[in-house]
Amino acid sequence: MKPEGKKRIWAEYQKEIPDDHFFYVRSCIRQTFFAGSEQVFLKIMRDDLGKDIFEDPRHTTCTGIGYHGDVVPFETIQTVVARHFSLATEAGYKNIAISCVTSFGIYTEILETWKHFPETLERTREDLLKATGRTFDVPETISHASDIIYKFRDEIARKARFNLSDISTGKPLKVVEHIGCHYSKMFPKYGVGGAEFPHVLIGMVESWGGDIIDYPERRHCCGFGFRQYLIQANRGYSLSASRKKFESMEPYRPDFIIANCPGCSMFMDRWQYTINEIDGITYGADGQGIPVLTYEEVAGLVLGYDPWELGLQYHNVQSLPLLKRMGIRVDPAKRFLAKDGSRLPEPVGLMNE
Amino acid sequence: MKGASKHVIVAGGGVAGMEAAGSLAEMGYRVTLIEKGQDPGGHLLQWHALFPDRRPAEEVRGYLRKRLNHENISVITSTVVEKIRHHGHDVIVNLSGGTEERADAVIVATGFDLFDAHRKEEYGYGIYDNVITAAELEEMFSMGKVAKADGTLPSRVGFVHCVGSRDEKVSNNHCSKVCCVTAVKQAIEVRKMLPACEVFCFYMDMRMYGPYYEELYRESQEVHNINYIRGKVSEASVNISNRLVIKVEDTLAGRPLKMEVDLMVLMVGMEMSKQGAGLAVASGLETGVNRFLETGDHHYGNNVSRMKGVFYAGTCTAPMNITDTISHARAAVTETVRYLNGR
Numbered sequence: 001m002k003p004e005g006k007k008r009i010w011a012e013y014q015k016e017i018p019d020d021h022f023f024y025v026r027s028c029i030r031q032t033f034f035a036g037s038e039q040v041f042l043k044i045m046r047d048d049l050g051k052d053i054f055e056d057p058r059h060t061t062c063t064g065i066g067y068h069g070d071v072v073p074f075e076t077i078q079t080v081v082a083r084h085f086s087l088a089t090e091a092g093y094k095n096i097a098i099s100c101v102t103s104f105g106i107y108t109e110i111l112e113t114w115k116h117f118p119e120t121l122e123r124t125r126e127d128l129l130k131a132t133g134r135t136f137d138v139p140e141t142i143s144h145a146s147d148i149i150y151k152f153r154d155e156i157a158r159k160a161r162f163n164l165s166d167i168s169t170g171k172p173l174k175v176v177e178h179i180g181c182h183y184s185k186m187f188p189k190y191g192v193g194g195a196e197f198p199h200v201l202i203g204m205v206e207s208w209g210g211d212i213i214d215y216p217e218r219r220h221c222c223g224f225g226f227r228q229y230l231i232q233a234n235r236g237y238s239l240s241a242s243r244k245k246f247e248s249m250e251p252y253r254p255d256f257i258i259a260n261c262p263g264c265s266m267f268m269d270r271w272q273y274t275i276n277e278i279d280g281i282t283y284g285a286d287g288q289g290i291p292v293l294t295y296e297e298v299a300g301l302v303l304g305y306d307p308w309e310l311g312l313q314y315h316n317v318q319s320l321p322l323l324k325r326m327g328i329r330v331d332p333a334k335r336f337l338a339k340d341g342s343r344l345p346e347p348v349g350l351m352n353e
Numbered sequence: 354m355k356g357a358s359k360h361v362i363v364a365g366g367g368v369a370g371m372e373a374a375g376s377l378a379e380m381g382y383r384v385t386l387i388e389k390g391q392d393p394g395g396h397l398l399q400w401h402a403l404f405p406d407r408r409p410a411e412e413v414r415g416y417l418r419k420r421l422n423h424e425n426i427s428v429i430t431s432t433v434v435e436k437i438r439h440h441g442h443d444v445i446v447n448l449s450g451g452t453e454e455r456a457d458a459v460i461v462a463t464g465f466d467l468f469d470a471h472r473k474e475e476y477g478y479g480i481y482d483n484v485i486t487a488a489e490l491e492e493m494f495s496m497g498k499v500a501k502a503d504g505t506l507p508s509r510v511g512f513v514h515c516v517g518s519r520d521e522k523v524s525n526n527h528c529s530k531v532c533c534v535t536a537v538k539q540a541i542e543v544r545k546m547l548p549a550c551e552v553f554c555f556y557m558d559m560r561m562y563g564p565y566y567e568e569l570y571r572e573s574q575e576v577h578n579i580n581y582i583r584g585k586v587s588e589a590s591v592n593i594s595n596r597l598v599i600k601v602e603d604t605l606a607g608r609p610l611k612m613e614v615d616l617m618v619l620m621v622g623m624e625m626s627k628q629g630a631g632l633a634v635a636s637g638l639e640t641g642v643n644r645f646l647e648t649g650d651h652h653y654g655n656n657v658s659r660m661k662g663v664f665y666a667g668t669c670t671a672p673m674n675i676t677d678t679i680s681h682a683r684a685a686v687t688e689t690v691r692y693l694n695g696r
Binding site for chain 2: 217251
């Protein structure tokens with residue numbers, strides 16, 4: 001392996017990521033399954049980095065799941081996205097920060113469509129005006145939230161309370177990075193580092209002290225694939241895609257997986273449980289599962305956020321062994337305790353307990 | 354001797370330029386050959402053996418060197434022709450370094466560049482240790498040893514055809530013509546050097562267009578047991594043993610294929626040379642959609658430019674093999690002489 005070869009590619013795919021003033025659009029899946037990730041992203045941006053990031057409660061789903069499930073037409077999704085741009089315009093923001101990789105892919109697809117077929121932009125303006133009376137400006141920049149964390153990765157490293165190493169050995173943790181397909185496979189120029197060797201997560205992991213594993217199925221889809229999962233009869237495809245990845249990464253004994261896509265984080269976490277239930281197989285070291293973390297969760301751990309505040313207790317594959325390796329202490333009593341002192345629901349069948 | 358006072362500049366000292374210069378000198382013209390490298394010879398300098406008969410490349414290099422060894426030929430090396438313009442009866446050539454040369458005619462023979470394999474990022478050239486180009490394999494043949502980066506011998510080698518050719522993603526729709534037969538030749542050479550090594554060729558079509566190419570292809574299968582799989586390699590990576598893992602769509606079997614290889618050879622195609630492209634822009638010479646120089650007529654004016662007194666020889670106009678390049682250079686000389694005689 002020649003690291004300089006990757007650096008040469010990374011240098012070719014650098015995108016403009018603004019320094020400040022973002023209009024944030026959330027993710028349907030993440031609000032449901034990884035709500036802590038979005039919350040901690042906003043906290044890191046506002047409290048740790050001192051950035052201005054705004055969200056409008058009137059913002060809706062981008063309808064991406066329906067679009068990729070063939071039930072929402074392209075004209076409709078363009079109008080929905082145009083409405084989000086209208087909310088950003090109204091609030092005076094020109095930089096969109098997108099939580100979801102599916103949404104990010106949709107926004108980039110729409111912007112490219114408008115660029116190459118300007119008549120579709122005019123048609124969308126008409127559709128939005130007729131439907132809502134709104135107008136909009138096309139944003140100046142589109143960033144995925146992982147782009148923004150990537151941009152400030154060294155600043156986060158300077159504020160870090162923990163790094164990605166094993167405190168008992170001092171060695172870097174071995175990390176598998178998984179990039180959502182819709183981040184840069186459709187339009188490599190919108191992704192940090194392009195499509196074949198994306199740098200966005202590698203940059204974070206290396207800045208925070210970890211080592212990246214380059215394994216044969218690194219590029220392979222997690223298996224979400226919308227129609228693969230949404231249509232129950234196709235779920236075997238989804239499961240087999242994740243399994244292929246796990247089998248490929250297993251010999252490297254990864255400490256955890258970091259992902260930047262809601263579907264990937266969810267399925268790579270949940271399918272480990274499913275495979276374990278079906279076949280009794282685990283893919284991590286010592287017969288354990290491999291924790292799957294979002295990049296905000298990893299940033300939060302590095303910055304010293306309480307793992308329970310990040311929501312790690314709601315992952316199928318639990319991270320307690322990983323936290324121990326990093327030297328992060330948790331209070332078991334607070335694991336399922338809400339901030340108001342009430343008890344949170346306790347999931348069953350968790351791995352790595 | 355007829356034409357002895359006439360001066361022709363040949364821009365480029367590869368196969369076409371050397372042959373054109375030799376032919377013109379033989380006919381009594383004064384020739385200045387301008388070569389960007391330290392020595393004439395072009396890409397042939399890096400080649401060990403040639404298809405279809407696997408003769409040593411040195412034999413053809415020797416022939417071309419002899420062609421240049423003529424009193425009517427001056428060779429200027431480490432110099433680039435930057436611009437050509439027609440002025441009165443003369444053609445004025447601007448050279449790197451700021452000098453000018455005057456001639457009665459110019460033959461452009463700026464050749465081709467090999468496709469830069471870094472651009473096909475999915476193959477990991479420049480990243481994975483054992484992904485090499487056909488030109489680099491040829492250098493291994495010259496050194497007498499085909500080996501992996503760690504010096505050990507490969508037990509399985511894969512050849513990937515059409516790297517940078519017939520590929521819309523890299524804006525090259527053209528076929529480079531010589532890569533298929535080069536892969537067949539190199540595959541045989543690998544098997545002869547390493548009889549225990551398995552060899553696979555991953556191809557779109559086998560374009561065996563030249564004399565004895567089909568025979569070579571047949572021999573490769575019947576005698577040397579080369580395996581041919583119709584399908585493009587979609588990506589390469591390495592496993593924990595640093596062995597390359599490639600994914601291929603086998604379009605005949607109709608199924609995806611995953612295979613480990615020790616060495617992957619990229620059959621890089623031909624592109625218009627950067628020097629030729631720069632010269633074309635600076636001089637107002639037309640280029641085609643394939644970015645090679647556009648000739649006056651594809652059928653009967655294939656050596657003629659649209660600038661008076663300027664002619665084309667060899668792969669600056671399109672990919673071609675050595676045989677065709679030499680023929681094309683001779684035809685360029687014929688057109689040049691006809692022009693000079695008719696002035």
